[in-house]
Amino acid sequence: MTTNESSYKADALIAEDIDAYLVQHQHKSLLRFITCGSVDDGKSTLIGRLLYDSKMIFEDQLAALEADSKRVGTQGQEIDFALLVDGLAAEREQGITIDVAYRFFATDKRKFIVADTPGHEQYTRNMVTGASTADLAVILIDARKGVLTQTRRHSYLAHLIGIRNIVLAVNKMDLIDYDQAQYEAIVEDYRVFATSIGIEDFVAMPISGFKGDNITGPSPNTPWYKGPALIEHLETVELDVTTDQAKPFRMPVQWVNRPNLDFRGFSGLVATGTVKPGDAVRVLPSGKTSTVSRIVTMDGDLDQAVAGQSVTICLADEVDCSRGDVLSIADTPPQAADQFEATIVWMADEEMLPGRPYWLKLGTQTVTANIQAPKYQVNVNTMEHLAAKTLDLNAIGVANLSTDRQLVFEPYEQDRDLGGFILIDKLTNATVAAGMLHFSLRRAQNVHWQALDISRDAHSNLKNQKPAVLWFTGLSGAGKSTIANLVEKKLHRMNRHTFLLDGDNVRHGLNKDLGFTDADRVENIRRVGEVAKLMTDAGLIVITAFISPFRQERQMVRDMMKSGEFLEVHIDTPLAEAEARDVKGLYKKARSGELANFTGIDSPYEAPTNPEIRIDTTKMTPEQAADLIVEELLK
Structure with missing residues (x-):
């Protein structure tokens, strides 16, 4: 046999081994789980140990890991398993996990995706991300420290998010000499807390990610522990897939699949239940009904689709359905x-x-x-x-x-x-x-919308004008009220039907209960926006003069109005100029600390990025500004 023939034969054998491996793993169930707990409870070390013991590390990775372990120093340990997971440079420097690290590994019985979630309170939001798709949570506790605030926080969040399989892993047992009494005291302390938040059951186990105790098999150091090793429990815990399939059919529509005029289907992931051709389904929120004519996939049509499958569903009728709608079984809709x-x-x-x-x-x-x-x-x-x-x-x-x-x-x-x-x-x-x-x-x-016979168009036609909102925004003292008042006087002389909503005046009545915190400012503008919308429905030209410091709230009001009916008018006056005027003495109070949350001093003002009208008060008089605004409005 030649060298080339030997090489080809070896490649063929390798390919056969790979194919066999893929077939072997194709039909295994998948468990998604997270590790969580407080800082330095050993989450990354535990996952590294699982990857190492399940032979999921390539030789080059192992060599790099050994080199990194020697470089960072691990108190005599040959391998620092945490480095397999703590991939971010910032994490290695600080010794904590910041981001959510996802890792895949498999055993002979099951496939796993594990999320190593941050322990530091600052990164709790990352933990929520990792837990959102998990079937099981491993709550780690440092045996030396017991139940901490982050233990409680992560347990509460895991339960809140819907994880019902909880493993309480009391880690670093080697550092307390495998003390059974201390372990049992921690478990009982956690049990009291777990019961208070509705966790009815959990599996507790004493482990050491550092030494490998009760990770892949029973540890001789804990002969008093009779429960399963961690990997054994992960391999055998029951999943909720069958439960999802038993629920009524639901499929959020991701996109409308229409490659040509002869085909129209609705693609998405079946969230719960099962569906078959001939089933009566309902499209929500419209409530329209039809029947399933086909269930299409890349591999051909299916006789049935179940929870967890991505499919395209064709309906017998041409009903209106688009992305964001939900297909459900007709008689039990969401x-x-x-x-x-x-x-x-x-x-x-x-x-x-x-x-x-x-x-x-x-x-x-x-x-x-x-x-x-x-x-x-x-x-x-x-x-x-x-x-x-x-x-x-x-x-x-x-x-x-x-x-x-x-x-x-x-x-x-x-x-x-x-x-x-x-x-x-x-x-x-x-x-x-x-x-x-x-x-x-x-x-x-x-509460339902009441049908009215007199429409907003009828109101505006009666007044012979197009309704609009002139939204004046700018710093205190910029000249908003002065210019707004001049604009209304000019429009009034032109027989236009207007109403002026001034910031100070509104706070004497409609918004007298609101202060000047950011939250109150948001509510102030929301209420004014709703009033302005009602006035445009009556056919009026509404003029508002409010600081309205936040772009989001100005956009909120714009979104309430019909296209083209909202004109943002930025009365652009430099802070120094506005403060020099200080007609009401507010800047002086703010500078002396008598007035908190004052825009431009200790509260931000977000200037418009692209207003319909910009008035530079350093270059024109209020009268000129009013003329310009009226001209733009009536174009």
Whole structure:
């Protein structure tokens, strides 16, 4: 046999081995789990040990790991298993896990995806991300420290997010000489807390990620422990896949598949239940019904689709259905509403501002949501409900929210896919919170739009004008009220029907209960926006003069109006000029500390980036500014 023939034969054998390996793993079940707990409880070390013991490390990785272990120094240990997971340079320098590190490994019985989540309180939001798709949580506790605040926080979040399989891994048993009494005291302490938050059962085990005790098999150092080793439990724990299949059929539509005029299907991942050709289905939120004609995949049509499968469903009728809609079994559809109670985990450095509009993303649905002030905030140590006006970083609270249109949902405890959502900042596109819907508010079903015979067009035609909002914004003392008043006088002389909403005047009545915190400023503008919208429905030209310091709230009002009816007017006066005028003496009070939260001094002003009209008061008089604004309005 020649050298080339030997090489070809070897390559063929390797290919056969790879094919056999892939076939072997193809039909194994997959368990997604997270490791969580406080800082330095040994989460990364444990995962590194699992990867090492399951032979999931290549030779070059192992060599690099050994070199890194020698470089960073590991107190005589040949391999620092944590370095397999702590891939970020910042983590290696600080010795903590910052990001969520996902790793894959497999045994003869099951495949695993494990998320190593941060232990530091600052990165709790990352832990929520890792837990959102997990089937099981391994809560690690340092045997020397016992149950800590982060232990409670992560346990509460894991339970809140819907993880029902909990492993309590009391780690670093080697550092307490495998003391059974100390281990049992920790387990009992945790049991009391777990019961208080609704965790009915958990599996406790004494381990050492450093030494490998009770990781892949029983440890001779803990003869008093009769339970399973960690990997044995992970291989045998029951998953909820069959439970998902037993639920009613639900499939959020991801996209409409229409490659040509002869084919139209609705693609998505089946969240729960099963569906077959001939089944009657309902499209929500419209409520239209049809029957399934085909279930299409890349490998051909299916006789049945089940939870966890990605498919394209064709319907017998040409019903209106698009991305964000939900297909469900016709006789047991999910709910649809626009007002809810929800638990919110705040994940942004900036505090939540009640009333500010955020994008709410639930499955394939994206809507605008407004969050009300929290009903209460949860103290994760005592489970006490605390009064709160807002939520700051890592805070957990319960609040009502409303959306700009109906949202198809299920309570989170029934369906994580249709009950869990995230909130996104509209300007930065940053995810600021995660949440779980509890139920729709009764008022959402009891309040309906009343049909009116006299339309907004009829109102504006009667006045012979096009309704509009002139939204004046600028610093205190910029000249907003002065110019707005001149604009209204000019329009009045032209027989235009107007109304002027001035910031100070509104605070004497409609908004007299509001202060000047960021949250109150948001609510101030929200209320004014709603009033302005009603006035445009009456056919009026509405002129508003408010500092309105935040871009998001000005955008919120713009979104309330019809296209072309909102004109942002930036009265652009430099801070020094506005302060020099100081007609009301407010800047002087703010500088002396007598007046808090004053825009331009200790509260920010976000200038418009692209206003319809910009008035530079250093270059024109109020009269000239008013003429320019009226001219632009009546174009």
